[in-house]
Amino acid sequence: MRTLLVELLIATRDGQFVARYSEKGLAELDFPRVGRASPRAVKLIGVPAPIRRWHRATAAALKNVLARRPAKIFPPLDLSNGTTFQRKVWNTLRKIARGQTKSYGEIARAIGSPRAVRAVGGACGTNPIPVLVPCHRVLAANKKLGGFSGGLNWKRELLSREGVMFR
């Protein structure tokens, strides 16, 4: 099992995100908690240089997306915690360009399991790095919104900021 090394915060206009890093890169990103005490951030001084560098990339990418700009630079992503199926889904999500969408069925076809549409939804729901692994760009058939583990308001908001139309 992957070991998380460092937990760092990212303050944005939309709240305080939480990023967690393993020795391989960014492993988890959490939406801001509402009505809960913010987690303690590790002091930056004790953080290895590579992780500090990754964190700068994470923070910049996140803030760019939230500000309706392209992400430009990404940190290395550590998706090694997922199953083979989940990693296939997550890697396919990363190919969906900003402002574009795909359906759960299209993802299922793209990974060669055309009937696993519900399982694709499940894998989207366990995506450890939302926003940067753009699970919000997956809509149900006929451009209906579908679900979102981070809350449908976030899905609506992220899609709106990318100029995407949905029903």
Added chain:
DNA sequence: AGCCAGTCTCGGA
């Protein structure tokens, strides 16, 4: 064994 962030079909409002 049971739960799902789906999708299709069909019938009624």
Added chain:
DNA sequence: TCCGAGACTGGCT
């Protein structure tokens, strides 16, 4: 057109 019920689905816990 739109919504709900029902059938069917595959991966995960």
